Amino acid sequence: MQARSAETTDTNNKQQETMRLPSRRRGMRRLALVVPMLLVQPAQAVPAGAGEPALPRVVEREGRHALLVDGAPFLVLGGQAHNSSNYPAALPKVWAALEDAHANTLAIPVAWEQLEPSEGRFDFSYVDTLVAQAREHGKRLVLLWFGTWKNTGPAYTPEWVKFDNGRFPRMRDKDGQASYCLSPFGEATLAADKAAFVALMRHIRKIDAGKRTVIMVQVENEVGTYGLVRDYGARAEAAFRQRVPAAVLARQPAPAGHPAQGSWGEVYGGYAEQYFHSWAIASYIEEIAKAGRAEYDLPMFVNNALREPGQPGQAATAWRGDFASGGPTWDVIGIYKAAAPHIDFAAPDIYMPESGKVSAVLAGFQRPDNALMVAEMGNAAGYARYVYQIVGKGALGVVPFGIDYASYSNYPLGSRYTDRRMVEPFAQVYATFAPMSRLWARWAFEGRTHGVAEGDDRMPQTVAMDGWKATVSFREFQFGERRYLRDKSEYAEGTELPGGGVAIAQIGPGEFVLVGQRARVKLAPSADAPAMYARVEEGRFDAAGKWVMERNWNGDQTDYGLNLPAAPTVLKVRMRTYEH
Numbered sequence: 001m002q003a004r005s006a007e008t009t010d011t012n013n014k015q016q017e018t019m020r021l022p023s024r025r026r027g028m029r030r031l032a033l034v035v036p037m038l039l040v041q042p043a044q045a046v047p048a049g050a051g052e053p054a055l056p057r058v059v060e061r062e063g064r065h066a067l068l069v070d071g072a073p074f075l076v077l078g079g080q081a082h083n084s085s086n087y088p089a090a091l092p093k094v095w096a097a098l099e100d101a102h103a104n105t106l107a108i109p110v111a112w113e114q115l116e117p118s119e120g121r122f123d124f125s126y127v128d129t130l131v132a133q134a135r136e137h138g139k140r141l142v143l144l145w146f147g148t149w150k151n152t153g154p155a156y157t158p159e160w161v162k163f164d165n166g167r168f169p170r171m172r173d174k175d176g177q178a179s180y181c182l183s184p185f186g187e188a189t190l191a192a193d194k195a196a197f198v199a200l201m202r203h204i205r206k207i208d209a210g211k212r213t214v215i216m217v218q219v220e221n222e223v224g225t226y227g228l229v230r231d232y233g234a235r236a237e238a239a240f241r242q243r244v245p246a247a248v249l250a251r252q253p254a255p256a257g258h259p260a261q262g263s264w265g266e267v268y269g270g271y272a273e274q275y276f277h278s279w280a281i282a283s284y285i286e287e288i289a290k291a292g293r294a295e296y297d298l299p300m301f302v303n304n305a306l307r308e309p310g311q312p313g314q315a316a317t318a319w320r321g322d323f324a325s326g327g328p329t330w331d332v333i334g335i336y337k338a339a340a341p342h343i344d345f346a347a348p349d350i351y352m353p354e355s356g357k358v359s360a361v362l363a364g365f366q367r368p369d370n371a372l373m374v375a376e377m378g379n380a381a382g383y384a385r386y387v388y389q390i391v392g393k394g395a396l397g398v399v400p401f402g403i404d405y406a407s408y409s410n411y412p413l414g415s416r417y418t419d420r421r422m423v424e425p426f427a428q429v430y431a432t433f434a435p436m437s438r439l440w441a442r443w444a445f446e447g448r449t450h451g452v453a454e455g456d457d458r459m460p461q462t463v464a465m466d467g468w469k470a471t472v473s474f475r476e477f478q479f480g481e482r483r484y485l486r487d488k489s490e491y492a493e494g495t496e497l498p499g500g501g502v503a504i505a506q507i508g509p510g511e512f513v514l515v516g517q518r519a520r521v522k523l524a525p526s527a528d529a530p531a532m533y534a535r536v537e538e539g540r541f542d543a544a545g546k547w548v549m550e551r552n553w554n555g556d557q558t559d560y561g562l563n564l565p566a567a568p569t570v571l572k573v574r575m576r577t578y579e580h
């Protein structure tokens with residue numbers, strides 16, 4: 001799994017022009033000069049044809065990532081449809097929710113069972129309708145290939161696959177008993193899945209290369225196996241006795257005290273079975289992704305049903321039946337990188353509402369070799385604040401699950417509502433980012449952005465920036481300090497549950513764009529120096545990236561920090577130091 005390196009092209013200069021920051025002071029210019037050009041050449045085969053927009057790409061520079069769409073960084077403000085909304089009749093309720101959410105991208109399944117109901121006969125009617133309607137709604141698409149594995153199981157395989165386990169074998173346990181899960185060593189299964197996926201990618205290229213409505217493809221869905229650490233069938237056993245491939249060793253070295261080379265058991269000891277299964281599934285996915293990209297070279301990724309996030313600096317425990325073995329969990333991302341170079345990144349599906357866990361998951365999946373994108377997230381209101389943290393961390397995007405007015409709620413994983421009440425918390429945040437999303441994606445790629453979400457502990461958080469720091473506190477009243485309160489148990493209305501968040505872009509040496517809600521931000525130089533606000537403009541960026549000022553905050557509105565209200569607000573702030 002590797003992101004492509006950013007390269008300069010001439011055509012890029014034009015794009016840079018249109019995305020130029022609105023105000024360019026001297027110091028700002030110094031910063032801007034070190035910002036390299038962003039466009040890339042497609043790194044693999046299939047160049048864009050004449051008149052076609054550039055192929056979407058995931059690019060990496062200095063350990064940061066961007067998703068380029070039409071040649072420029074793009075921020076996915078996404079929504080995922082429910083599993084069974086992958087039929088034309090279900091789409092109106094999906095689009096209605098997406099529109100209300102101000103989302104720019106829909107993630108939605110394409111199921112093998114609907115694409116190839118009988119072997120070799122393909123039905124693209126749903127895909128055609130979906131792509132046409134996405135264009136009408138001005139949305140991009142992330143297609144989710146529900147093939148051999150969907151939440152580890154074969155439910156979305158066509159009937160001719162699902163029940164023919166002579167030809168399409170299930171995994172076997174040590175006693176030879178069949179698991180529910182299809183084996184990654186099923187040669188015919190791989191060939192059949194690959195053929196269907198190739199047909200899909202060829203078709204998408206045919207209908208969409210001129211528009212790039214489809215910007216990414218997820219290969220399979222939440223792979224791995226519950227209850228069985230690996231396949232013990234004959235082919236799997238033979239492979240398990242082989243030496244660990246050098247590419248895997250390079251990415252996932254042996255634990256301390258183990259030989260650096262040898263068989264899976266020798267090198268990885270108690271981790272061997274999970275690592276081997278991860279390698280087997282990743283290798284299977286690689287075959288599918290590689291063949292699909294040879295047809296149409298879109299960015300591809302895998303998503304992950306999380307295991308408990310790790311503690312910083314601590315090794316993962318060996319599999320104990322506590323998560324889906326073989327999935328791209330944070331501890332085996334290296335194995336996926338080695339085995340699946342045609343997969344751009346592994347993405348977390350976050351259904352852990354606790355703020356500490358969310359932070360740990362984001363840290364585990366954001367690596368110099370792995371772009372962060374939250375492929376799924378709960379759609380309950382408490383998750384909306386994490387959008388600030390995710391977007392501020394420079395993720396390619398975020399996709400809450402179930403942004404869809406189908407009469408179905410996956411509570412308690414997500415919201416109990418299926419109407420506007422479910423969409424609203426995300427809609428407010430997305431609406432604020434939407435007009436400036438291209439600008440934000442560029443700032444993120446340049447390493448200028450930071451994000452925090454209110455923690456479950458409700459405590460203040462500090463953000464270190466270039467020469468400056470921000471202290472973000474929550475549950476504050478807008479006027480005065482906590483110590484002024486007669487009743488210290490009093491808190492601002494509407495803050496009973498954590499709901500605050502701030503994303504900050506440092507667009508110049510002392511210049512910041514703050515986007516946030518329900519939070520107080522105090523900016524100060526990192527070194528001990530007196531500073532004041534020069535300007536605190538409230539306003540918005542328009543779609544052309546131009547700042548539109550609505551008013552300047554001063555007096556009570558700045559005396560006690562920048563108090564972002566319940567409704568998401570954008571501030572453009574300039575700070576200056578002065579002599580003692």
Ligand code: DGJ
Nearest residue numbers: 083151221222349410413
């Ligand atoms: C994660 C899966 O990837 C989704 O398809 C869905 O099943 C959710 N879990 C639960 O609603």
